[in-house]
Amino acid sequence: MSAAGANGGRVERLFWGVGSAVVVIYALLPVAWIVSLSLKRSADLGDNRFLPRVVSLEHYATVFRDPQFSAALWNSIGIAAISTLAAVLLGAFTAYAVVRLEFPGRRLILAGALAIAMFPPISIVGPLFNTWRTLGLYDTWAGLILPYMTFTLPLAIWTLAAFFREVPWDLDKAARVDGATAFQAFVHVIAPLAAPGVFSAAILVFMFAWNDFLFAASLTSTDQARTVPAAIAFFTGSSRFEQPTGSVAAASVLVTVPVIIVVLLFQRRIVAGLTAGAVKG
Amino acid sequence: MSDIELRNLSKRFDGTTAVKHASFSIHDGEFFILVGPSGCGKSTLLNMIVGLEDASEGEIRVDGERVNDLDPKDRNMAMVFQSYAIYPHMTVRENMAFPLKLARLPKQEIDSRVAKAAGILELGDLLDRKPGALSGGQRQRVAMGRAIVREPRVFLLDEPLSNLDAKLRVQMRTEIARLQRRLGTTTVYVTHDQTEAMTLGDRVAVLRRGEVLQIGTPRQLYEQPENLFVAGFIGSPAMNFLPARFNAGRLELPVGSLELARDLRAAVAASEGPLVAGFRPDHLRAVGDRAQADLCFAARADVVEWLGADVFAYFDVTLEGFEAVALPEDLDIEAGRQGRSSLVARIDPAAGLKEGDTLDLGVDAAQVQVFEAGSGRNLSLSGRLDQA
Numbered sequence: 219m220s221a222a223g224a225n226g227g228r229v230e231r232l233f234w235g236v237g238s239a240v241v242v243i244y245a246l247l248p249v250a251w252i253v254s255l256s257l258k259r260s261a262d263l264g265d266n267r268f269l270p271r272v273v274s275l276e277h278y279a280t281v282f283r284d285p286q287f288s289a290a291l292w293n294s295i296g297i298a299a300i301s302t303l304a305a306v307l308l309g310a311f312t313a314y315a316v317v318r319l320e321f322p323g324r325r326l327i328l329a330g331a332l333a334i335a336m337f338p339p340i341s342i343v344g345p346l347f348n349t350w351r352t353l354g355l356y357d358t359w360a361g362l363i364l365p366y367m368t369f370t371l372p373l374a375i376w377t378l379a380a381f382f383r384e385v386p387w388d389l390d391k392a393a394r395v396d397g398a399t400a401f402q403a404f405v406h407v408i409a410p411l412a413a414p415g416v417f418s419a420a421i422l423v424f425m426f427a428w429n430d431f432l433f434a435a436s437l438t439s440t441d442q443a444r445t446v447p448a449a450i451a452f453f454t455g456s457s458r459f460e461q462p463t464g465s466v467a468a469a470s471v472l473v474t475v476p477v478i479i480v481v482l483l484f485q486r487r488i489v490a491g492l493t494a495g496a497v498k499g
Numbered sequence: 500m501s502d503i504e505l506r507n508l509s510k511r512f513d514g515t516t517a518v519k520h521a522s523f524s525i526h527d528g529e530f531f532i533l534v535g536p537s538g539c540g541k542s543t544l545l546n547m548i549v550g551l552e553d554a555s556e557g558e559i560r561v562d563g564e565r566v567n568d569l570d571p572k573d574r575n576m577a578m579v580f581q582s583y584a585i586y587p588h589m590t591v592r593e594n595m596a597f598p599l600k601l602a603r604l605p606k607q608e609i610d611s612r613v614a615k616a617a618g619i620l621e622l623g624d625l626l627d628r629k630p631g632a633l634s635g636g637q638r639q640r641v642a643m644g645r646a647i648v649r650e651p652r653v654f655l656l657d658e659p660l661s662n663l664d665a666k667l668r669v670q671m672r673t674e675i676a677r678l679q680r681r682l683g684t685t686t687v688y689v690t691h692d693q694t695e696a697m698t699l700g701d702r703v704a705v706l707r708r709g710e711v712l713q714i715g716t717p718r719q720l721y722e723q724p725e726n727l728f729v730a731g732f733i734g735s736p737a738m739n740f741l742p743a744r745f746n747a748g749r750l751e752l753p754v755g756s757l758e759l760a761r762d763l764r765a766a767v768a769a770s771e772g773p774l775v776a777g778f779r780p781d782h783l784r785a786v787g788d789r790a791q792a793d794l795c796f797a798a799r800a801d802v803v804e805w806l807g808a809d810v811f812a813y814f815d816v817t818l819e820g821f822e823a824v825a826l827p828e829d830l831d832i833e834a835g836r837q838g839r840s841s842l843v844a845r846i847d848p849a850a851g852l853k854e855g856d857t858l859d860l861g862v863d864a865a866q867v868q869v870f871e872a873g874s875g876r877n878l879s880l881s882g883r884l885d886q887a
């Protein structure tokens with residue numbers, strides 16, 4: 219029986235191992251392709267080889283020499299960071315209220331938020347373009363931060379509400395009885411427990427703002443507010459007959475790196491089951 | 500250490516009244532139990548004492564000082580929650596140190612108090628573990644530890660053992676009792692388990708639907724329940740109930756009749772509506788011949804439960820000519836159906852009783868309590884009180 223168990227264990231491990239490998243390869247193949255492209259010499263771009271014949275950093279050098287790119291990178295970082303901060307902060311307040319307080323229209327807020335998330339962004343880009351021009355928000359950071367917040371707040375509210383619901387609120391009471399003020403109870407007990415939710419929401423919002431092309435391309439026109447995804451589209455080759463493939467690949471790799479860093483940084487904090495053991499199992 | 504006094508304390512949630520006009524005192528150093536069926540307002544009462552719920556009406560006084568408007572953090576009471584509510588992101592040590600840190604005690608003092616509490620509760624080896632890596636009983640002890648390090652005026656415990664398995668529950672029960680004796684801190688303990696209430700409490704308050712029905716020592720509740728609910732709720736197995744009527748100085752039961760004492764006769768004659776007779780399983784005994792008890796009858800044992808030291812036998816009796824007793828639903832006692840009722844007796848295991856055996860059973864008049872079915876009032880008690 220133990221032999222059968224060990225055998226079953228091996229088959230199971232094999233199954234999961236092969237399954238994970240397939241998924242990882244499927245997801246990472248395009249990324250590997252882009253990395254490879256970015257490292258090829260311009261002359262080798264069309265050689266149909268998966269691995270570069272000679273590794274060269276010339277495209278990265280080109281990208282960094284381009285003042286457009288560094289401006290765009292700065293815009294991207296600033297705009298995504300501010301949108302994330304604002305959306306998570308507002309979302310946390312809303313989610314807290316929706317979960318903890320009894321007030322009329324609680325459900326309406328959640329349903330309304332969901333409705334906004336369903337709204338196709340493309341349908342408002344046109345009107346937004348005109349409105350922003352009138353209001354002077356066109357080609358400014360605020361002009362992008364506002365729509366990013368609008369479209370990510372529902373996401374933030376729903377994610378945070380789901381996490382807040384899981385927080386055992388007896389802990390809040392316990393802290394109050396232990397001698398904490400409402401604020402101390404929040405800081406020492408509730409906030410650490412809700413942190414994984416906050417980080418999850420932050421990552422989702424950050425990725426939306428970071429990767430957005432639609433608003434960035436339509437609502438900006440200069441280095442003032444243009445973000446990286448839009449800027450990449452405006453890359454030019456070194457001559458007008460040359461496709462900027464290598465530079466685009468290098469820029470894409472460069473903008474993916476911060477996202478990977480952010481996710482890896484926060485991933486450790488999003489440990490499911492952090493609350494395990496607070497209350498009976 | 501402190502005494503607590505509740506004056507006309509009520510709590511209304513919209514629609515329901517969770518606690519109705521509770522007025523009683525808990526003495527300094529006492530182990531006081533609040534017991535009652537689910538939803539009777541025990542937790543609400545406790546939460547009002549500790550300050551997590553505002554009272555709708557009435558006063559809470561601790562050492563004579565009104566605390567209604569004090570924040571929980573200023574009441575210096577420690578509470579153990581049913582869910583334990585220990586902080587999952589802190590180690591056992593940090594959990595126990597948390598209230599002391601909030602009180603800004605010097606680090607040395609914190610360390611020594613935590614070490615002392617850990618010693619008492621045998622948590623020494625677990626101090627650096629997170630709650631996720633503890634068993635249920637260990638978590639329970641951490642929750643107790645966090646309460647005792649503070650040396651609070653009052654301990655409040657809300658069903659602290661209900662998440663443990665039966666064996667651990669008995670063990671922790673003894674530990675809590677020992678701990679309370681040792682510390683001498685006024686303790687209010689909530690439970691819905693009457694066994695816990697009887698074994699732990701110096702005094703017990705029985706609550707039902709927000710009302711305090713009776714307060715007394717476990718013995719008083721067992722021997723002199725003031726009403727049908729307390730009589731049925733306290734004691735395991737529950738008291739036997741049979742419908743009864745009063746006729747010419749005698750109490751008639753489906754199994755026979757017995758002579759009532761004179762003062763009880765007066766109380767019963769003055770009562771209204773149908774009567775219920777109650778007697779404990781310990782008082783229903785096997786008799787060798789019919790002269791040995793005031794009321795004797797033969798019955799067949801349906802079910803025999805052998806528990807080692809005790810044997811509980813369930814006898815089936817018919818209710819010829821009587822309506823089945825309507826007992827309060829929240830007692831969860833089967834009072835009888837289709838003209839039959841079941842009686843429990845504690846039998847000596849040496850008798851070797853088997854299922855299906857017929858036995859002569861007897862009960863003495865002094866052990867039979869008579870209740871007014873409508874109001875639930877215990878008439879025997881008023882009879883005895885008049886006598887006193």
Ligand SMILES: Nc1ncnc2c1ncn2[C@@H]1O[C@H](COP(=O)(O)OP(=O)(O)OP(=O)(O)O)[C@@H](O)[C@H]1O
Nearest residue numbers: 512513515517536537538539540541542543544691
């Ligand atoms: N926040 C609340 N809002 C409305 N009703 C409430 C609230 N809290 C408690 N109640 C009601 O008050 C009554 C008493 O509740 P309480 O929690 O005190 O019962 P309990 O005796 O502790 O029961 P249990 O043994 O199940 O814990 C119940 O009927 C409950 O539904």
Ligand SMILES: [Mg+2]
Nearest residue numbers: 541542543657
């Ligand atoms: Mg309760």
